[in-house]
Amino acid sequence: MPPERAAAFAPGRVNLIGEHTDYNGGLALPFAISQGVTVRAEASDEQCIRALAVDIDEEDAFALHDRGRVEGWRAFVRGTVAELTSAGFPPPGARLQIVGDVPPGAGLSSSAALEVALCLALLALTGNRDGQPRDAAEGFPRPDGELSRAAGGLPRLEIARLCARVENDWVGAQTGLLDQLASLFGEVDTALCIDFATLGIDPVPLHLEDWRLVVLDSGERHLHAGGGYNERRAECARACELLGVRSLSEASAPEAQRLPEPLRRRALHVFAENDRVRAAAEVLRSGDLPALGALLSASHASLRDCFEVSTPAVEATVERLLRAGASGARIVGGGFGGSVLGLFPPDAHPPAGAREVRPGAGARLL
Ligand code: GLA
DSSP: HHHHHHHOOOOOEEEEOOSSSSTTOOOOOEEEEEEEEEEEEEEEEEEEEEEGGGGGGGEEEEEOOOOOOOOOHHHHHHHHHHHHHHOOOOOEEEEEEEEEEEOOTSSSHHHHHHHHHHHHHHHHHHHHOTTOOGGGOOOOOHHHHHHHSSOOOOOHHHHHHHHIIIIIIIIIIOOOSSHHHHHHHHBBTEEEEEEEETTTEEEEEETOOOOHEEEESSSSOOOTSSSHHHHHHHHHHHHHHTTTSSSSSGHHHHTTTTTTHHHHHHHHHHHHHHHHHHHHHHHHHTTTTHHHHHHHHHHHHHHTTTTTOOOOHHHHHHHHHHHOOOOOEEEEOOOOSSEEEEEEOTOOOOOOEEEEOOOOOOOOOO
């Protein structure tokens, strides 16, 4: 018998390095954080979903078969129900309570946290327990992209893809898989080196000793569904067409020289950012944290000058972190606002408003 009640928590994420590489078949190094979204679900006899977004005190109610288009958080709920149904896991009628502590639009992936928590809680109501904590034997997706455990139900890689469809097709943001994979596969004290060409995940120990990673909000909110994010994606797709490759990471810097601007700069960012991810994974393994700071700042310079996703408010936030003694700082997430990540050596003090972030566990049933 499927349970009558289920609850799931899914974390937001910080991407240490590797920005705008996921939809370009490249590399990224994110980790899950302790903030996230919790969804409590209770099956009901009604053929509808009643959802309450507790933090903003808003409600939605819709019939299970309703495919009407809505905006904002409601699109995530309707999209998750529709995508689960299409995937062969139709949820029953239910009441949902949604609570979260990831600020929306701050670059910490409140969207993926919401999608993944909704998906795991509703899946659990169908009797599918794949939202359980990942046991060690399950392992990470191997470099060939295949999950080491695919027994019954939806493997986590498929949950990530389903959640991305919610965001792409229901919310309208053409985002990649970075956020969903980080939320689903996160582990304590670990960053995930994800290769988006294969969807293989290589866990990298993230031990900071006395160093601290902090995020400082620029105060500027972004909306991927409407903003420059989709435009950047379209530019990268156009660059691929001109170069005759399936993803930008398959091309090389000399080839990209023949692209018209700004496509040339977009491509150069992707190549160099992939190299920085490789270098960052190396320095984490060797414990060379000052070198990590330099890589963060180099990533930011490229996101500002080549990918052009920074804003004056973000630049001012980067400056504040560096003036306070950060050894490196960079915008995190899609850009056009949101948060800035700073790496602080033991003797430096992050500015007021900065919040420490640590790599935490991935999504789970409660
Ligand atoms: C957002 C998207 C991700 C990724 C980043 C940029 O967070 O959701 O898929 O593209 O921007 O690295």
